[in-house]
Amino acid sequence: MIVADHISKYFNCIEAVRDVSFRVGEGETMVLLGTSGCGKTTTLKMLNRLIEATSGRVEILGKNIAGEKPELLRRSIGYVSQNNGLFPHFTVAENIAVVPKLLGWKAADIRQQTRRLLEQLKLPSDSPEKYPAELSGGQQQRVAIARALIADPPVLLLDEPFGALDPVTRASVRGDFAELPALKQKTIVLVTHDVQEALEMGDHIGLMDQGSIVQWGTAGDLLFRPVNEFVRSFFDEQRFLLELKIIPLRQIIHLLPASKRTYQHYLTTDRNLWDALEMLSAHQLDEVTVRDADGRARSLTLADIQRFYNQAKQQHNG
Numbered sequence: 085m086i087v088a089d090h091i092s093k094y095f096n097c098i099e100a101v102r103d104v105s106f107r108v109g110e111g112e113t114m115v116l117l118g119t120s121g122c123g124k125t126t127t128l129k130m131l132n133r134l135i136e137a138t139s140g141r142v143e144i145l146g147k148n149i150a151g152e153k154p155e156l157l158r159r160s161i162g163y164v165s166q167n168n169g170l171f172p173h174f175t176v177a178e179n180i181a182v183v184p185k186l187l188g189w190k191a192a193d194i195r196q197q198t199r200r201l202l203e204q205l206k207l208p209s210d211s212p213e214k215y216p217a218e219l220s221g222g223q224q225q226r227v228a229i230a231r232a233l234i235a236d237p238p239v240l241l242l243d244e245p246f247g248a249l250d251p252v253t254r255a256s257v258r259g260d261f262a263e264l265p266a267l268k269q270k271t272i273v274l275v276t277h278d279v280q281e282a283l284e285m286g287d288h289i290g291l292m293d294q295g296s297i298v299q300w301g302t303a304g305d306l307l308f309r310p311v312n313e314f315v316r317s318f319f320d321e322q323r324f325l326l327e328l329k330i331i332p333l334r335q336i337i338h339l340l341p342a343s344k345r346t347y348q349h350y351l352t353t354d355r356n357l358w359d360a361l362e363m364l365s366a367h368q369l370d371e372v373t374v375r376d377a378d379g380r381a382r383s384l385t386l387a388d389i390q391r392f393y394n395q396a397k398q399q400h401n402g
């Protein structure tokens with residue numbers, strides 16, 4: 085779906101991106117992760133020709149983008165820029181309608197689709213008439229996401245779409261975003277410096293440093309098999325939390341005994357070992373109940389969590 089083949093970018097003499105290559109398959113989410121200034125935005129913008137690569141090639145949907153008109157290319161790729169990029173003198177409705185109008189949609193269709201998306205993204209019903217400055221930062225980011233999604237492009241490029249938000253709002257906007265039905269089949273490249281966000285959302289993650297991808301792989305690859313000290317230390321601060329978070333209860337439920345008691349608090353199998361640990365400590369429990377897909381209850385103790393965690397580490401290292 086997306087192929088970046090040895091792309092580099094020089095700004096005058098400064099090499100902002102050096103020899104970056106990756107592939108994103110249909111329906112996959114790839115995350116570009118890294119500290120400020122490492123070249124994430126530059127890499128992303130080379131995919132829709134907001135920045136022209138100095139060398140290398142990019143293919144989208146099997147076509148070399150160098151041969152396509154930038155304006156046409158950008159109509160088929162949804163894009164949320166780092167600072168949301170809304171036009172301040174356009175209302176929310178006008179902002180969202182930019183691409184549909186270029187595509188010649190009927191006004192009634194644009195209105196209907198806009199209303200549906202704003203609803204899905206939990207924006208108030210009076211927001212279409214408002215100007216961006218009359219909305220909160222989180223609402224503005226939801227509008228930017230709606231604008232990127234309205235024409236239903238198969239590819240989405242998102243540059244820190246949940247940035248500039250406090251952690252609580254960030255998690256809630258991210259949750260609403262992840263649940264959007266329109267999102268399921270999209271091929272997404274997401275830029276973030278938030279490690280948890282990267283691990284939660286990325287099928288594959290490229291960790292960048294000084295213009296290069298240092299390591300490319302799944303969350304498990306980066307956490308358990310770092311290629312060098314930089315990758316190891318990048319995750320060290322939150323290592324234990326992250327490692328527990330990437331082990332879903334679904335993976336271990338069949339190993340748990342049936343629960344004898346019924347509990348008020350329980351977890352579903354889409355949650356992870358970290359959630360279980362949090363629930364144990366928040367309610368000072370000896371065990372938590374995990375419900376499988378058929379509603380049967382199984383019991384999980386702190387000793388189990390430790391055991392599964394150690395097993396996962398050994399498996400990855402072996």
Ligand SMILES: Nc1ncnc2c1ncn2[C@@H]1O[C@H](COP(=O)(O)OP(=O)(O)OP(=O)(O)O)[C@@H](O)[C@H]1O
Binds near residue numbers: 095119122127
């Ligand atoms: N138009 C430009 N002209 C000159 N240098 C630039 C330009 N755009 C970016 N750079 C430089 O290229 C490097 C990479 O910038 P980029 O915006 O890609 O970083 P980033 O990883 O997105 O950072 P952040 O997390 O802060 O957004 C930086 O050193 C930056 O100063």
Ligand SMILES: [Mg+2]
Binds near residue numbers: 126
């Ligand atoms: Mg950036």
